[in-house]
Amino acid sequence: MSDPAPSDVPAIHRLSPLPSQTGLTDDEITALYLEGAGDPWLRVNFVSSVDGAATHQGLSGALSNDVDGRVFDILRRLCDVVLVGAGTVRAEGYGAMRVDVASQGARSGAGMTPHPVFAIVSAGLDLDPRSPIFREAPERPIVLTTELSRPEAxxxxxxxxxxxxCGRERVQAERGLAVLHERGLTRIHCEGGPRLFADLIAARAVDELCxxxxxxxxxxxxxxxxxxAAPIVPLGLRLAHTLQGDDTLLLRYVRA
Structure with a gap:
């Protein structure tokens, strides 16, 4: 069994469906997020303030804390590919898609590549090919774009x-997901942003929201x-578990 969180990181407990008596180890947290997850599977991960804000001063990372960061790292262990919209990549300052040493070991032990593939959704291709995102990538990234993107880009x-x-004027969610599946990248972890999430909801493709x-x-x-802006039929979810670290709640919803 893995070690508990470092002493400077608040312990994480399960509140539901059954409260845990002690802080959860990384292995125990991993097992909770694997429960019921199929293959293929699309997991979406977001942080929000309690009054519904998706960012603080324009950044979602500014809402995060050590509790959220611990689970964030664990979730990246479980996927084949991390899917992110280009606007979020630029705003949040993403670098090459790399996970920490513990996550590399866990992934390799599960027969996965040490690092997940990075897939970026970009209609206009406002991306720098000289960026560390590409030049330092341990796995060759994928960029999903449109017919109207500049040929030179x-x-x-x-x-x-x-x-x-994957579309003429905007990236079609269904086509983008099919591209990933065709490459064997069936366990997809989406980290935003809000427009990409809305497109995935509209496509009724979301299996889980963390x-x-x-x-x-x-x-x-x-x-x-x-x-x-696209009208959608609400997608029903059920609460799979609730975790707590200090005053932070971590909710896992899966498709009903």
Missing amino acids: RDALSEVADVVV LTMSPLLEAGTSSRIATG
Whole structure:
């Protein structure tokens, strides 16, 4: 069994369905997030303030804390590919898709690549092929784009990533997911942003939402975790478990 969290990280307990008596180890947390997960499986991970803000001063990472970060790292252990919208990649300052040493060991022990593949959704290809995201990637990234993206940008990025057209004016969620599945990347972990999440909801493709409730009141004009104009039929979810670390709640919802 893995060691508990470092002493400077608050312990995480299970509140439901059955309360845990002691802090959970990484292995125990991993088992909770594997429970009921199929293959293929699309997991979406977000953090929100308790009054519904998706960001603090424009960044979702600013709402995070050590409790959220611990589970965030564990969730990256469980996927074949991390899927993120280009706007979120730029705003949050993503680098190459690498996980820590403990996660590399856990992934290798499960017969997976040491690091997940990085898949970026970008309609306009406003991405720098010289970025560490591409130049330092341990696994060749994938960029999902549109017919209207600039041919010269596609050519430049094709030197450092697999660039795939998945729609004319915007990336079609169903086509993008099919591209990943065709490459054997069936356990998908989406880290945003809100427009990509809305597209996945509209496509009825979401199997799981992992939502961290940060104990903050933000007010202001921050967006929701999903924002999109397309009308949709609500997708029903059920609460699989609730974890708590200090005043932070970690909710796991799966498709009903």
